[in-house]
Amino acid sequence: xxxxxxxxxxxxxxxxxxxxxxxxxxxxxxxxxxxxxxxxxxxxxxxxxxxxxxxxxxxxxxxxxxxxxxxxxxxxxxxxxxxxxxxxxxxxxxxxxxxxxxxxxxxxxxxxxxxxxxxxxxxxxxxxxxxxxxxxxxxxxxxxxxxxxxxxxxxxxxxxxxxxxxxxxxxxxxxxxxxxxxxxxxxxxxxxxxxxxxxxxxxxxxxxxxxxxxxxxxxxxxxxxxxxxxxxxxxxxxxxxxxxxxxxxxxxxxxxxxxxxxxxxxxxxxxxxxxxxxxxxxxxxxxxxxxxxxxxxxxxxxxxxxxxxxxxxxxxxxxxxxxxxxxxxxxxxxxxxxxxxxxxxxxxxxxxxxxxxxxxxxxxxxxxxxxxxxxxxxxxxxxxxxxxxxxxxxxx
Amino acid sequence: xxxxxxxxxxxxxxxxxxxxxxxxxxxxxxxxxxxxxxxxxxxxxxxxxxxxxxxxxxxxxxxxxxxxxxxxxxxxxxxxxxxxxxxxxxxxxxxxxxxxxxxxxxxxxxxxxxxxxxxxxxxxxxxxxxxxxxxxxxxxxxxxxxxxxxxxxxxxxxxxxxxxxxxxxxxxxxxxxxxxxxxxxxxxxxxxxxxxxxxxxxxxxxxxxxxxxxxxxxxxxxxxxxxxxxxxxxxxxxxxxxxxxxxxxxxxxxxxxxxxxxxxxxxxxxxxxxxxxxxxxxxxxxxxxxxxxxxxxxxxxxxxxxxxxxxxxxxxxxxxxxxxxxxxxxxxxxxxxxxxxxxxxxxxxxxxxxxxxx
Numbered sequence: 001x002x003x004x005x006x007x008x009x010x011x012x013x014x015x016x017x018x019x020x021x022x023x024x025x026x027x028x029x030x031x032x033x034x035x036x037x038x039x040x041x042x043x044x045x046x047x048x049x050x051x052x053x054x055x056x057x058x059x060x061x062x063x064x065x066x067x068x069x070x071x072x073x074x075x076x077x078x079x080x081x082x083x084x085x086x087x088x089x090x091x092x093x094x095x096x097x098x099x100x101x102x103x104x105x106x107x108x109x110x111x112x113x114x115x116x117x118x119x120x121x122x123x124x125x126x127x128x129x130x131x132x133x134x135x136x137x138x139x140x141x142x143x144x145x146x147x148x149x150x151x152x153x154x155x156x157x158x159x160x161x162x163x164x165x166x167x168x169x170x171x172x173x174x175x176x177x178x179x180x181x182x183x184x185x186x187x188x189x190x191x192x193x194x195x196x197x198x199x200x201x202x203x204x205x206x207x208x209x210x211x212x213x214x215x216x217x218x219x220x221x222x223x224x225x226x227x228x229x230x231x232x233x234x235x236x237x238x239x240x241x242x243x244x245x246x247x248x249x250x251x252x253x254x255x256x257x258x259x260x261x262x263x264x265x266x267x268x269x270x271x272x273x274x275x276x277x278x279x280x281x282x283x284x285x286x287x288x289x290x291x292x293x294x295x296x297x298x299x300x301x302x303x304x305x306x307x308x309x310x311x312x313x314x315x316x317x318x319x320x321x322x323x324x325x326x327x328x329x330x331x332x333x334x335x336x337x338x339x340x341x342x343x344x345x346x347x348x349x350x351x352x353x354x355x356x357x358x359x360x361x362x363x364x365x366x367x368x369x370x371x372x373x374x375x376x377x378x379x380x381x382x383x384x385x386x387x388x389x390x391x392x393x394x395x396x
Numbered sequence: 397x398x399x400x401x402x403x404x405x406x407x408x409x410x411x412x413x414x415x416x417x418x419x420x421x422x423x424x425x426x427x428x429x430x431x432x433x434x435x436x437x438x439x440x441x442x443x444x445x446x447x448x449x450x451x452x453x454x455x456x457x458x459x460x461x462x463x464x465x466x467x468x469x470x471x472x473x474x475x476x477x478x479x480x481x482x483x484x485x486x487x488x489x490x491x492x493x494x495x496x497x498x499x500x501x502x503x504x505x506x507x508x509x510x511x512x513x514x515x516x517x518x519x520x521x522x523x524x525x526x527x528x529x530x531x532x533x534x535x536x537x538x539x540x541x542x543x544x545x546x547x548x549x550x551x552x553x554x555x556x557x558x559x560x561x562x563x564x565x566x567x568x569x570x571x572x573x574x575x576x577x578x579x580x581x582x583x584x585x586x587x588x589x590x591x592x593x594x595x596x597x598x599x600x601x602x603x604x605x606x607x608x609x610x611x612x613x614x615x616x617x618x619x620x621x622x623x624x625x626x627x628x629x630x631x632x633x634x635x636x637x638x639x640x641x642x643x644x645x646x647x648x649x650x651x652x653x654x655x656x657x658x659x660x661x662x663x664x665x666x667x668x669x670x671x672x673x674x675x676x677x678x679x680x681x682x683x684x685x686x687x688x689x690x691x692x693x694x695x696x697x698x699x700x701x702x703x704x705x706x707x708x709x710x711x712x713x714x715x716x717x718x719x720x721x722x723x724x725x726x727x728x729x730x731x732x733x734x735x736x737x738x739x740x741x742x743x744x745x746x747x748x749x750x751x752x753x754x
Contacts, residue, residue, distance in 0.1 A: 088569040090752040113571040114432075120569065124562035128452050140444035141570040143437065145430040153426040186566065191423040 039066050041194055041225045042087065046096035049082050049249075056082040058249040059096065064227055064242070069220045071236035071257070072229040073343075074246035075351055080229040081121055083246070084198050087227075088118050100194070114143060117192035119200055123183025127172035131163050131182050134171055138186045157185040160215070176203030184212065188219075195219065198229045213239050237261075237343040247351050257343065262315065264341025267322050269310040270334045280310055283329045284322075292325075294318055316340055437572050441580035446587060449554060458546045462592060465543055466599040469533045470525055474607030477522045481610065485510035488517060522611035525604040528619055528715050531628060534600020535593060535635045536708070544639055545664065547592055551585045551643040552659030556650030560657075565752045578647075578747045582740070585643040593636045624715065631711035638704035641732060642667060645700075648739045651746045670701040700735045703728040 042064035049057045057079040064070045074080050085091040087098055089109040098105045100112045125134040135154045136146075144150050158164045161181035166174075174182065180203045187195055200216075201209040209232075216226055216239045230236050236243060237257060244254040253260070271277050281298055288295045296313025303309065312322060316338035323336055423429075430436060449455045488510055492502035524533050536543075558564045567577055608615065642663050649662025674696035681692030696702055706721035706728040713720040721728070 085565075085752070090565050090568055092749075092751060110571055110573045113569060114429075116569075118569045120565055124566060126448060126563055127561065128454075129448070133447075133451055137444050137448060138566065138570065140440050140447070141567050141572065143429045143432055143440070143571055145428050146440075146443070149426060149428040153424075153428075156424075156426055189427075190429070191427045 040064070040099070040102070041066050041068070042070075042098065042100050042227065044083075044087075044096065044098040047083070047086060047093055047098050048095040049079070049086060049091060050094045055249050057086070057246075060246075060249075060251055062244050062251065062254060064225060066225055067220070067223055068242050069216060069226045069228060069240045071240035071243035071343075072227060072246065073231075073233065073236060073243055073347055076231075077248075078246040079249040080246055081198055082249075084118070084120060084196050084227070084229060087196060088116070088120070089113065090120070114190070115193045116196060117187035117190060117194070118196040118198075119180075119183045119187045120196075120198050122176075122202065123179055123186065125171045125179070125182060125186075128170060130168045130170050131158065131174075131178075131185075132167040134182065135186060135189060138189055142190045144190065153189065153191075157188050160188065161185045162211075177205060177208050180204055181208070184215070192224075194225045194227065196227045196229075199231065200228065201230070201232060201235060209235065233342065233344040233347050243343070245347060245350050252350050253346075260346050261341045261343065264345055265314065265316045266339040266341065267312045267314050267316065267319050268335075268337040268339050269312065269322065269326070270307070270336070271310065271331065272334055274308070276331050277308060277310060279329065280326055280331050283325060283331065284312060287325055434576070438576050438579055438583070441572060441576055442583040442587070445554060445580050445584035449550070449584065449588065452553075454553060455550060458550050462543055462546050462596055463599055465546075466534055466596040467603050470530065470600060470603040470607045473522065473524050473604075474610060477518055477525070477607070477611045480514070480518050480521060481612075483514075485514045488513045518611055519613050522608055522613050525608035525611065526613070526615050527601060527604075527617075528624070528628075530601050530604035531597060531631070532712060532716050534597045534604065535632060541638075543592065543596055544642055544667065547585075547589055547639045548642050548646045548663040548667065549660055550588055551581075552646040552650050552663060553656050554584060555581050555647040556653070556656030556659035559650065560655040568752055574747050575744065578744060581647055582644070585647065586640055589636050589639040589643060593632055593639060597632060627711050627714040631708060631715055634704075634707035634711055637732065638701075638708060641700055641704050641735065644736060644739045644743075648743045651743045667701065670699050674699055674702060697723045697727070698731055700732065703731040703735075707732075 040063055042062065044060050044062050047057060047060040048055065060079075060083060062070075062072075072080050072083070082091060086093050087100065087105065089105055089112075093106075101115060103112050105112060126137065129137065132154060135157065136150070139150050139154065140146065144153070155164070158167050161184050163178060163181050163185060166178060171179070171182070180200065184197075184200060187197065197216075201212050204212060213235060216228065220226055220239070226239075228236065228240060240257055242254075242256050243260065245252050269280065271280060277300060281300070284295060284298045294314055295318075298310060298312050301309050301311055314322065319336060319338045323333060326333060430440060485507060489505055490513070523529050558567065564577075568574060605615065645666050646659045646663035650656065650659025652658060653662065677692050677695045681689045681695075683689075684692055703723065706723050707725060709719075709721040710725055710728075712718065
């Protein structure tokens, strides 16, 4: 693991001093404007954080593009929050770097933070202040002018998170869900370009979760870039277009959600008799032998009611062709469901080796997914990819 | 397919649109950002700190205690004066020595003489109610200076509370750099100190003047001249510096221990330990000979509290009489500047280098 030496620290300090000295100049302002228009919003390069011997985040390479709703997944202790804290300048990286809006977090953090809204784990506010007063404090810290304009924006965000009725209630009396809502309101206060949300639906009831999902989708539609860390895979699957999966500080997968799920797609077929099942399996096996390349493995599964279902590993778009193939052999499906697969399956397969041995997860399909991590996209091929390949090798 | 899956599928349809490059979003019209230069940001942050102090119940309680302290001494003196005013003049007669009483040499004193004694005693008793003495009592409440403990509690809370409750991470993730947040704390502490000293001095002096009305002793303004006013201002500034030094210590301990308790306990311990250490060093110095003795005796004059008090004593010497300090103003200034540099420097380093992990 690369170390940051004292020379490096001194160099950074000198750089920071120099930066502060010149940041008011027109050239620098123009540079900042150009940086803000960069299409790569977040880019980390070998980002590492170690606490003594414990490596919380190891050689992390991620790229978040403008407009992405980027899901950041991983089990507890995987390093998600540490990464977010590093991106916000709360925790100093031990090694590596991160670029946000084209600016290095080591030198231009204050400029970066003006365009970032963040919700870090359980939000904490001043317990003796009301929701409104807490947002006043956040507004002042964010550089917003005080006065009527400021109050209007505060009202807007309070309405957005449905805390308008409780705006005068002191924070210590808030429920978990209300605290979370206030955290989201604070993150949205300056209408930032980039939102870093760490478990935004923690403590919310199902309706609240749904509203937050809707809000994230609305913000994404407005062109905001959202970096979302969550345990709730269903939530991530619904709102994110790209994900990165972290385990024990290492990146084990990064890619487009649709690409990840493509290999999990199945077509489920209900038939009436066991004879039909046997014939269907034979027909599909024969079709595969005859060169129907989109057909994967076929297996039979029983549900809790004892009803048998034929699981065909094939893209959902081929449902009609499966139906045609079967009907040509006078096998008529009682029901036919295209199944898109779930991020949960992908996640569990990647993070828990024991689960990965389950046949129903379609290992073979996922094993071919390594192209999702484009090695050329990153500076080093020894990042999480290497580890994930090993893991996959073991599980497959 | 479930409703959730349907929504997911619908979302998948919109994904290509999200992946396309989108123009830089602009902020909504209601977000109006202020000037972002260093001073403007710092002033905004100081305003934010003062807003938090104003909204805190604890600061109101501490403010009330400070006003009560400022009123307490004039009130106590006023009550004593009032009691003496009600006492008959005969009670002020000096006691006759027992030997003189036995030989019958004690003659009754005239009423006018006794009234004179009474007036003299009341004038002397009510002296702290009138300027210039009332200024000293109002600003320091005597040797113990309890108001200084209030500023330690207040500053320890505004600095440590942020770290112990975890709101520091909310603040650090908003834009201004860490140093500005620390400077804002010092700024707020300085404003609280200035307001505290001036407030207590004004309340104490006015209360003294009001209670003095009952004594019937007129305020003598002969002391008042430009030099006195100058020294009075310097005396108040020295008192503010004394308070601010302990506020800086409280902030340092709060950052070191990342809690309110650490800030308050650290500064209060410092406040009480210094005189004890000072006495021990002097005592040990008196029992030592040669260089060691000189060294030990000299050490107390380099302690923070002694130097802060030296500046006050120097002005008090001009304003209220009495003996001046044992060390020069220059030495006191240099020593305090070194203490300030050490405490602020260490706090700065802690603030800049530490990870915010809570």
